[in-house]
Amino acid sequence: MAVEINTPVVFERPPHTLWGDAIIRLRRNYFAMGGLAFIILLSLAAICAPLITHYGFADQHLDQILQGPSAQHWMGTDQLGRDTFARLLYGARTSLAVGIFTQFIVIVIGLPIGAIAGYAGGRVDNYIMRFVDVMYAFPDILLIILLRSVLGGSIYMLFLAIGLVAWVNISRLVRGQLMALKSRDFVSAAKAMGGMGPYITWRHLLPNALGPIIISITFNIPRAIFTEAALSYIGIGVKPPTPSWGAMIQDGFNLIFSKPYMLLFPAIALALLMLAFTFLGDGLRDALDPKMRR
Amino acid sequence: MGRFIIRRVLWLILVLFVVLLITFILMHLVPGGPWDREKALAPKVIEALNKRYGLDLPLWRQFVNYAWGVLHGDLGISYSYSDRTVVSILAHGIPKTATLGILAFVVAQAIGIPFGVAAALKQNSAVDYASVLFSTVFASIPGFVLGILLIVLFAVVLHWLPTSGWGSIQQLIMPVFCLAALPAAQSARITRASTLDVMRQDYVRTARSKGIMESTVRVRHIFRNSLIPVVTVAGPELANLITGSFIIENLFAIPGVGRLFVQGIFARDYTLIMGGVLFYAITIALLNLVVDILYAAIDPRIRYE
Numbered sequence: 001m002a003v004e005i006n007t008p009v010v011f012e013r014p015p016h017t018l019w020g021d022a023i024i025r026l027r028r029n030y031f032a033m034g035g036l037a038f039i040i041l042l043s044l045a046a047i048c049a050p051l052i053t054h055y056g057f058a059d060q061h062l063d064q065i066l067q068g069p070s071a072q073h074w075m076g077t078d079q080l081g082r083d084t085f086a087r088l089l090y091g092a093r094t095s096l097a098v099g100i101f102t103q104f105i106v107i108v109i110g111l112p113i114g115a116i117a118g119y120a121g122g123r124v125d126n127y128i129m130r131f132v133d134v135m136y137a138f139p140d141i142l143l144i145i146l147l148r149s150v151l152g153g154s155i156y157m158l159f160l161a162i163g164l165v166a167w168v169n170i171s172r173l174v175r176g177q178l179m180a181l182k183s184r185d186f187v188s189a190a191k192a193m194g195g196m197g198p199y200i201t202w203r204h205l206l207p208n209a210l211g212p213i214i215i216s217i218t219f220n221i222p223r224a225i226f227t228e229a230a231l232s233y234i235g236i237g238v239k240p241p242t243p244s245w246g247a248m249i250q251d252g253f254n255l256i257f258s259k260p261y262m263l264l265f266p267a268i269a270l271a272l273l274m275l276a277f278t279f280l281g282d283g284l285r286d287a288l289d290p291k292m293r294r
Numbered sequence: 295m296g297r298f299i300i301r302r303v304l305w306l307i308l309v310l311f312v313v314l315l316i317t318f319i320l321m322h323l324v325p326g327g328p329w330d331r332e333k334a335l336a337p338k339v340i341e342a343l344n345k346r347y348g349l350d351l352p353l354w355r356q357f358v359n360y361a362w363g364v365l366h367g368d369l370g371i372s373y374s375y376s377d378r379t380v381v382s383i384l385a386h387g388i389p390k391t392a393t394l395g396i397l398a399f400v401v402a403q404a405i406g407i408p409f410g411v412a413a414a415l416k417q418n419s420a421v422d423y424a425s426v427l428f429s430t431v432f433a434s435i436p437g438f439v440l441g442i443l444l445i446v447l448f449a450v451v452l453h454w455l456p457t458s459g460w461g462s463i464q465q466l467i468m469p470v471f472c473l474a475a476l477p478a479a480q481s482a483r484i485t486r487a488s489t490l491d492v493m494r495q496d497y498v499r500t501a502r503s504k505g506i507m508e509s510t511v512r513v514r515h516i517f518r519n520s521l522i523p524v525v526t527v528a529g530p531e532l533a534n535l536i537t538g539s540f541i542i543e544n545l546f547a548i549p550g551v552g553r554l555f556v557q558g559i560f561a562r563d564y565t566l567i568m569g570g571v572l573f574y575a576i577t578i579a580l581l582n583l584v585v586d587i588l589y590a591a592i593d594p595r596i597r598y599e
Contacts, residue, residue: 256446270436282430
């Protein structure tokens with residue numbers, strides 16, 4: 001069969017953007033989507049907690065203390081007669097708030113510092129990185145505990161304490177990304193056209209470093225959530241009666257032999273939330289950075 | 295190499311000094327003092343105590359005195375344990391924390407590395423999927439949550455192991471496993487990734503084409519090279535095990551440094567807190583130094599000027 005050579009062959013391919021491709025790859029990853037679904041469902045449940053359960057997190061039913069799971073109290077009650085299911089839902093608010101707000105602080109501090117170090121280079125970079133080295137010499141969680149005792153007891157100060165320690169990772173990451181991107185041709189082109197430092201950083205460098213930043217933040221969120229739970233478990237996290245999974249675990253731990261389920265519900269919830277974020281983070285890494293894929 | 299080590303050690307001393315200074319400032323910003331009791335002490339008593347411990351001096355003098363003492367191996371006297379020196383308190387805690395950390399490290403590598411290698415050699419097999427799934431799960435479940443689940447299962451339900459304490463081997467099993475889970479998972483992940491990477495290198499193909507036995511290729515060419523990234527993270531992992539064990543120490547009532555540190559914070563025992571921070575900072579710094587040196591020993595391509 002003769003081939004028509006005078007009609008040009010048109011390769012039809014829908015236009016794909018980097019982010020569009022990443023979303024397609026993420027959607028194919030069932031573990032990541034499962035993690036995302038769990039996080040979204042938990043967030044909705046936490047926000048709509050009053051609609052799901054009619055018990056408040058601090059309501060004490062002293063005639064119904066330490067009950068096992070029943071139709072009335074789905075996960076039983078604690079030693080003050082508070083409904084465990086309600087405390088678990090409201091405690092999710094604490095966990096998710098810690099995860100999200102600490103990352104705001106981390107971005108506000110870590111991104112500019114990393115960007116300045118990475119773009120300016122030279123002496124500025126040297127000073128900033130020496131300071132980062134000192135921060136790295138501190139044991140993270142112990143520094144958070146110290147800051148926690150300095151800053152005082154409110155939950156906002158807890159966000160601040162965790163954020164003040166965790167920004168170092170992001171600033172190192174941003175610096176490394178910027179150093180690598182700085183010598184690329186498109187940056188030279190932008191400079192040749194008269195672009196100024198801050199403009200180039202904002203318009204060209206940061207958008208290209210966005211993938212690794214998003215991945216890093218996704219992994220930082222569960223770490224912050226874990227830190228809050230660990231601190232509340234020791235008794236220096238959020239103050240009662242604010243419900244926290246860590247504090248619930250501590251309450252349950254005292255009754256581990258008689259009422260083990262009191263401990264199991266918050267412990268399993270915490271484990272599932274951490275797992276969901278890890279699956280999502282792994283998925284995002286595979287989706288945004290196909291080179292890393294194994 | 296010698297110059298590299300000297301430079302690193304000098305830098306380390308400077309960093310430790312700054313760490314101490316920052317800790318000192320933070321500690322004195324904390325409201326309240328070491329003499330806060332349920333029943334307030336008489337002002338005269340507090341005055342006498344302050345004089346005895348040198349707390350009446352200006353802050354900078356206190357810091358200079360403290361730093362001078364540290365250089366002589368004297369970390370001061372604890373405020374909360376009557377008249378015991380911080381050095382002797384830490385000397386009781388360090389062996390426990392170190393035993394726990396080192397055991398957990400050994401267990402973690404003994405589990406993680408073989409699983410990682412097995413998963414990579416049989417990529418996309420059932421072994422591989424199981425290894426990836428387990429390492430993801432254990433990498434994300436916090437140690438103390440795992441500890442609680444273990445306590446419920448082995449101590450409460452099965453009565454096989456004691457819930458807490460220190461001294462017998464049975465008491466060590468659960469805390470060591472809880473600490474080891476995370477680094478084991480990380481090691482398995484990293485070993486798998488680096489083995490897969492090494493397996494595709496040209497020198498592996500060359501070795502096979504020369505007719506070297508498959509087992510020799512695996513051990514000499516693949517395994518040895520795939521360990522480089524594993525060693526890189528081994529230092530921070532061991533440091534994390536030693537510094538991060540405080541929550542496991544609390545959970546299992548093990549009187550290690552971590553537990554002492556937390557008690558020190560609650561009691562505002564300034565000298566004990568400083569001693570703890572110093573111990574942790576030195577541990578982290580030294581382990582990182584050891585890793586850098588080991589790194590050059592394993593990988594001849596790496597040279598320090």
